[in-house]
Amino acid sequence: MAIQILNSLTRKKEEFVPINGKTVNIYCCGVTV
DSSP: OOOEEEEEETEEEEEEEEEESSOOOOOOOSOOO
């Protein structure tokens, strides 16, 4: 199953493909409530 994300620069949906094909790392910064 493919995941699509919105590219805020081009305003188009793009298929998300992990760099190494398996693992996805997410970095979030900001206040956690």
